[in-house]
Amino acid sequence: MLVHAVNCEHGLPRFLCQRCEQNGRAVGVFSLRTDLINVARGTSQVAQRRIAATIAAAEEVYAPLEGGLERAGAPQDTAVRTRPTQANILAEVAQSAELFHAPDGTGYADLDINGHRETWPIRSKGFRRWLTRRFFEEKGGAPNSEAMQSALNLVEARAHFGSPERCVCIRVGALEGRLYLDLGDEEWRAIEIDSTGWRIVNDPPVRFRRATGMQRLPDPVRGGSVEALQRFLNVHSNKDFVLAVSWALACLRNRGPYPVIALAGEQGSAKSTFSAILRSLLDPNSAPLRALPREDRDLFIAASNSHVLAFDNVSGLPAWISDTLCRLATGGGFAVRQLYTDHDEVLFDATRPVILNGIEEIVTRPDLADRALFLTLQPIPEELRRPERELWAAFEAERPKILGALLDALVVGLKRMPETRLPKLPRMADFALWATACETAIWSAGTFMSAYVGNLAGITNEILDGARTEGPHADDVSERDHQIVRDNSREDKAEDATDDADATLPQHFEPSPSQAPGWRMRL
Numbered sequence: 087m088l089v090h091a092v093n094c095e096h097g098l099p100r101f102l103c104q105r106c107e108q109n110g111r112a113v114g115v116f117s118l119r120t121d122l123i124n125v126a127r128g129t130s131q132v133a134q135r136r137i138a139a140t141i142a143a144a145e146e147v148y149a150p151l152e153g154g155l156e157r158a159g160a161p162q163d164t165a166v167r168t169r170p171t172q173a174n175i176l177a178e179v180a181q182s183a184e185l186f187h188a189p190d191g192t193g194y195a196d197l198d199i200n201g202h203r204e205t206w207p208i209r210s211k212g213f214r215r216w217l218t219r220r221f222f223e224e225k226g227g228a229p230n231s232e233a234m235q236s237a238l239n240l241v242e243a244r245a246h247f248g249s250p251e252r253c254v255c256i257r258v259g260a261l262e263g264r265l266y267l268d269l270g271d272e273e274w275r276a277i278e279i280d281s282t283g284w285r286i287v288n289d290p291p292v293r294f295r296r297a298t299g300m301q302r303l304p305d306p307v308r309g310g311s312v313e314a315l316q317r318f319l320n321v322h323s324n325k326d327f328v329l330a331v332s333w334a335l336a337c338l339r340n341r342g343p344y345p346v347i348a349l350a351g352e353q354g355s356a357k358s359t360f361s362a363i364l365r366s367l368l369d370p371n372s373a374p375l376r377a378l379p380r381e382d383r384d385l386f387i388a389a390s391n392s393h394v395l396a397f398d399n400v401s402g403l404p405a406w407i408s409d410t411l412c413r414l415a416t417g418g419g420f421a422v423r424q425l426y427t428d429h430d431e432v433l434f435d436a437t438r439p440v441i442l443n444g445i446e447e448i449v450t451r452p453d454l455a456d457r458a459l460f461l462t463l464q465p466i467p468e469e470l471r472r473p474e475r476e477l478w479a480a481f482e483a484e485r486p487k488i489l490g491a492l493l494d495a496l497v498v499g500l501k502r503m504p505e506t507r508l509p510k511l512p513r514m515a516d517f518a519l520w521a522t523a524c525e526t527a528i529w530s531a532g533t534f535m536s537a538y539v540g541n542l543a544g545i546t547n548e549i550l551d552g553a554r555t556e557g558p559h560a561d562d563v564s565e566r567d568h569q570i571v572r573d574n575s576r577e578d579k580a581e582d583a584t585d586d587a588d589a590t591l592p593q594h595f596e597p598s599p600s601q602a603p604g605w606r607m608r609l
Contacts, residue, residue: 172221172229176237179220185245186293188254190433193245194293202273205254205293208242212296252293257300257369257393259292260340265496267338268294270302270370277306277493281501284493297391301370303489310487312495312528318363318481320356320463325537329459330364332521332534333439335495337368337394342437343416343514346454349443351463357443359474360463361396363481364441367488369394378403382410386420386434393438400444408451414438415457416514455545456513459538491528499524508535512542 170178184196185208193208197216206212214234221229229237253259259266265279269286276290286305312331321327336344347364349357358375365374375398379385385407388395395414403411413420419435442448449455499520506523508515521534 172225172233173236173240175224176217176221176229176233177240179224180217180237180241180244182220183216183241185241185249186252187246187249189251190435191246192254193242194252194254194295195241195245196293202275203289204274205295207295208238208245214238254293254295255340256295256297256391258338258340259290259294261292263500265338265340265500266290266292266294267303267493269305270296270300279493279496279500281497283497299372300392301372303370304482304486306490306493307486308490308494310484310489310491312488312491314484314491315367315488318477318484319360320351320466322462322464325540326461328529328533328537329541330461331492331528332517332525332538333459334364334368334492335499335524336517336520337439338492338496339520342439343457343517344437344439345514345517346411346415346440346442346449346458348449348458348460349441349463350445350448350460351443352445352465354465355463356466357445357463358398359477361398361441361443365394365396366481367485367492368439378407382406382420383434385410385414386436389414389436389438390434394441395438396441396443398443400442400448401446402444403442403448403450403454405451408449408454411440412453412457414440415454458545460541460545495524495527498527502526512538 180195182198185193186196187193195206195208195213197204197206197213199216204212206216217234217237218228221227255266255268257268257270259268263280267277267279268290269275269277273288274294275286275288276292276294278285278287278290284306315331316327319327319330321330330347333345333347336342349360351357362374365371369392371392375396376388378397378400379388410420412418414436415438417435417437419433449458449460500523502523503520506519508518508522512518518535518538521538525531525534
């Protein structure tokens, strides 16, 4: 870009467009820079600041254009010297990152940091921090916001066009028959699980992303027992414990469906502690328990940034959030208009494990009840209570071994899953098959279905009673699931499974009088 150097009414040089009507000497921005600096030495401080700002602005705006003229072969007397802009430097630095895009079009960058790979969305704070640091290493200063935005636009375009497409996971992933669990540590290591065993890998082939608040899992330890978890969960029966462990095993799988755990109990039954311990075991977070959001959008944003969602002190579910939880349990999307646009949409698509707890009945709609596990916690007697700090210290000591035992069960599940069959498939068929495939690593065959059918039957009877008394809602109930429960009740298969489980389940599940009303369905 050529400019005219002329004097303003104060005798100071100024920039004018090449096409202006002034008759001045045509020079390049950088050939004029020295003259401006010399003039500035003899002016006031205010004028010096104005001239310095003019120089900086001209260099930032015109340098790319001047470089284009020089490369195009501008005449020698008008040739200009090139100088890269901040945006160009940032874009050049970003070339050291390996770019790709996710199926939803989001651009990502694999970064080599201290000898390990980290994966960050291009629009994330993590990528901006890395780019800023690299710029400082190159130039000894910080880039301005306009240059950063221009560079991000260019890098994002590179990631979308001409770069590969890869899936990006949060906490759990899978590839070629193997499961991967992100440890969440500073080295970005992960646990690899297949049908032959599990191991910690430094460079997992699955791309994981890290969200704000995500905390690290402990390195798992071999030789532990899942039964050690039971003393930290105030479950009413052994069958409830079987369901809680089966749910945890489902959470460590990369895809759903995931049943919703619905916890109920009086004050002092450790519902929040139950929720926090399960969350800490599988997907620890600095904010383990949340309040229910007020909009679909907020719920799906939370789901896009966590693998496990735990909502505390729930007092009833509106119809809209019940429907949204159904979509989260079995898979579904949500679309909203993108901010500051008229036509573009933002799509959220996620399947996530969810924990709900509350004093009163939580799940009151049959569609969500079909996707739920109902656990009732009893108040803890005063003589058995202990300080929370003591409880968590004991749990942290056992957590590596408990996690290792769960991983052992996953290995068995991956080995047995291809041949696992059930006589009757319940509503959450994939969950039931996976739990059945894993169960022999911990219990005898049939233990899970005995507990699951009993849990489903108790809730189904409540729904059927409500449907008979309030006929217009009878069609809301899944007749297919009810028939499965009836068939399993009539046939010897479920009874045989119960007999086999007696050795490990000395206590049969019988809802207490205080428990049953808490789960009555209001249809």
